[in-house]
Amino acid sequence: xxxxxxxxxxxxxxxxxxxxxxxxxxxxxxxxxxxxxxxxxxxxxxxxxxxxxxxxxxxxxxxxxxxxxxxxxxxxxxxxxxxxxxxxxxxxxxxxxxxxxxxxxxxxxxxxxxxxxxxxxxxxxxxxxxxxxxxxxxxxxxxxxxxxxxxxxxxxxxxxxxxxxxxxxxxxxxxxxxxxxxxxxxxxxxxxxxxxxxxxxxxxxxxxxxxxxxxxxxxxxxxxxxxxxxxxxxxxxxxxxxxxxxxxxxxxxxxxxxxxxxxxxxxxxxxxxxxxxxxxxxxxxxxxxxxxxxxxxxxxxxxxxxxxxxxxxxxxxxxxxxxxxxxxxxxxxxxxxxxx
Amino acid sequence: xxxxxxxxxxxxxxxxxxxxxxxxxxxxxxxxxxxxxxxxxxxxxxxxxxxxxxxxxxxxxxxxxxxxxxxxxxxxxxxxxxxxxxxxxxxxxxxxxxxxxxxxx
Numbered sequence: 466x467x468x469x470x471x472x473x474x475x476x477x478x479x480x481x482x483x484x485x486x487x488x489x490x491x492x493x494x495x496x497x498x499x500x501x502x503x504x505x506x507x508x509x510x511x512x513x514x515x516x517x518x519x520x521x522x523x524x525x526x527x528x529x530x531x532x533x534x535x536x537x538x539x540x541x542x543x544x545x546x547x548x549x550x551x552x553x554x555x556x557x558x559x560x561x562x563x564x565x566x567x568x569x570x571x572x573x574x575x576x577x578x579x580x581x582x583x584x585x586x587x588x589x590x591x592x593x594x595x596x597x598x599x600x601x602x603x604x605x606x607x608x609x610x611x612x613x614x615x616x617x618x619x620x621x622x623x624x625x626x627x628x629x630x631x632x633x634x635x636x637x638x639x640x641x642x643x644x645x646x647x648x649x650x651x652x653x654x655x656x657x658x659x660x661x662x663x664x665x666x667x668x669x670x671x672x673x674x675x676x677x678x679x680x681x682x683x684x685x686x687x688x689x690x691x692x693x694x695x696x697x698x699x700x701x702x703x704x705x706x707x708x709x710x711x712x713x714x715x716x717x718x719x720x721x722x723x724x725x726x727x728x729x730x731x732x733x734x735x736x737x738x739x740x741x742x743x744x745x746x747x748x749x750x751x752x753x754x755x756x757x758x759x760x761x762x763x764x765x766x767x768x769x770x771x772x773x774x775x776x777x778x779x780x781x782x783x784x785x786x787x788x789x790x791x792x793x794x795x796x797x798x799x800x801x802x803x804x805x
Numbered sequence: 806x807x808x809x810x811x812x813x814x815x816x817x818x819x820x821x822x823x824x825x826x827x828x829x830x831x832x833x834x835x836x837x838x839x840x841x842x843x844x845x846x847x848x849x850x851x852x853x854x855x856x857x858x859x860x861x862x863x864x865x866x867x868x869x870x871x872x873x874x875x876x877x878x879x880x881x882x883x884x885x886x887x888x889x890x891x892x893x894x895x896x897x898x899x900x901x902x903x904x905x906x907x908x909x910x
Contacts, residue, residue, distance in 0.1 A: 625818065625820055625821070625827065626861075648895065658827075662826070741822075741866055747865060
């Protein structure tokens, strides 16, 4: 008579073989007939050097967005991307978060990445301190490990309270007290929800990224928000409303400016319904934030300097940059509730 | 007087416009608390005091949806005369709420 233990061992062995077969199938390792192992084709990595100045200041935005678009194109051809940042001498946190948004989209399609950090020490330190390395499993030098800077990513169902720590610590840097900033909170929630509602064709594709960079020496905090959706212009290109409205504006940057400042209503008499763009602009108008920049599709607008231009290299998503500093409206209230 | 303190009666972190935007939206606030308290204030012919202080903040779409629905349902003038809004931290919210109550939907 076979013992129960023997039967149990046989069952375990066949189950283990089944699980191993499943794992190999998932990893793309299949056996040809006759038992020889066949692996899927190795991923080809395409290297492309980033521009020396990798930021989104008006004079550098074109080159940076051109690089970002090239990364998307490489990934779109099912090739791995090799970021060569070796010659970069200056990096902006906005450019880092824009790059991360594209990487998140490509990673969802199975594209892999590798890269070389800048040789320039300042650029390398900025990259390491930004929070970016966490997303690429990269090493961080000892002196750059302690930082308040962070980049976080959300999806459609991410709870809006995820941003609270970023707001509280930004108040600590600017005003010396970890506390609530009601108007900043309101604006960030509007940005997130606007992205979730309008920027993507499907809820499952929603990805937004917020980068927070602390300049403690100058009591200043830099924020950037990016989504890699379809952008403000493309999300409103349906129907007659867009055609009527764009006739009134001489170019797309003017139209985008009008979308945020409610200039569309005043110039056309038509109500710009359905998006939270004026709610986002309000915070700049009320001096809650400063140095507010928007890049979306072909439009670049700096509301602070009133600079507007059409980009030759369009960015398919929406990018916001802004700062909170001691020139802004002081909004710093103690945290009075207990979340526990 | 009927009172609502949003921090203790609803949430410490108000959300955005409607249920599709997630938890603690303006629509949820209106449907689960604001409307019923306003009805109560109407029935008793008293004022409704709403304390906005202590929370993390209010997205404009939260205020627009909740108070916009209230103004649309009961009439802007009736709503505005019956409400007492307390906002010692951000006085600007009172001006915004008045605008949303009076906005046609």
